[in-house]
Amino acid sequence: xxxxxxxxxxxxxxILGAIGTTCAFPFAGDELYGQQVAAAPARKFLTQPEFxxxxxxxxxxxxxxxxxxxxxxxVPAYIDYVVSTNKGFQELFRSGLAWLDGQRFLExxxxxxxxxxxxxxxAVDAGKDDAPQEKFWRAMKGMTADGYYTSKxxxxxxxxxxxxxxxxxFPECHEH
Numbered sequence: 001x002x003x004x005x006x007x008x009x010x011x012x013x014x015i016l017g018a019i020g021t022t023c024a025f026p027f028a029g030d031e032l033y034g035q036q037v038a039a040a041p042a043r044k045f046l047t048q049p050e051f052x053x054x055x056x057x058x059x060x061x062x063x064x065x066x067x068x069x070x071x072x073x074x075v076p077a078y079i080d081y082v083v084s085t086n087k088g089f090q091e092l093f094r095s096g097l098a099w100l101d102g103q104r105f106l107e108x109x110x111x112x113x114x115x116x117x118x119x120x121x122x123a124v125d126a127g128k129d130d131a132p133q134e135k136f137w138r139a140m141k142g143m144t145a146d147g148y149y150t151s152k153x154x155x156x157x158x159x160x161x162x163x164x165x166x167x168x169x170f171p172e173c174h175e176h
């Protein structure tokens with residue numbers, strides 16, 4: 001388990017992912033699930049160093065626990081695909097990843113990487129996204145959750161989705 005693992009964050013991402021799978025999304029279902037088709041799909045937009053940074057951030061965001069994490073779910077390839085289709089995302093990711101590269105992000109210890117990203121994440125969670133790093137983080141975090149929870153690993157293994165099933169009835173809710 002990765003240092004800095006926060007089970008509450010994982011639960012929040014599950015909810016975020018579940019919402020994302022039920023809402024309208026700008027890609028067809030086969031495109032979302034497409035990151036599972038090939039083990040090492042060709043990059044479409046990101047350079048190799050950028051792809052490595054996206055992979056590391058995705059791994060920090062949804063690390064491997066009792067289920068595989070974001071990297072095993074194909075999230076970096078998914079993000080690369082989404083970014084390749086949108087000029088605004090391309091500019092946002094180029095600037096955000098260049099900023100991280102300038103910080104020598106991949107050379108940092110995991111503790112320092114988390115320390116760098118935590119205040120940016122907190123600002124975004126508080127509704128702020130004025131700075132370029134905050135805009136980048138909002139997009140990166142959202143795409144990581146979308147990519148993970150629309151993959152077989154996230155949707156089936158993590159959330160336990162078993163497909164469209166006909167039910168003869170619904171179990172009673174005893175929560176309220």
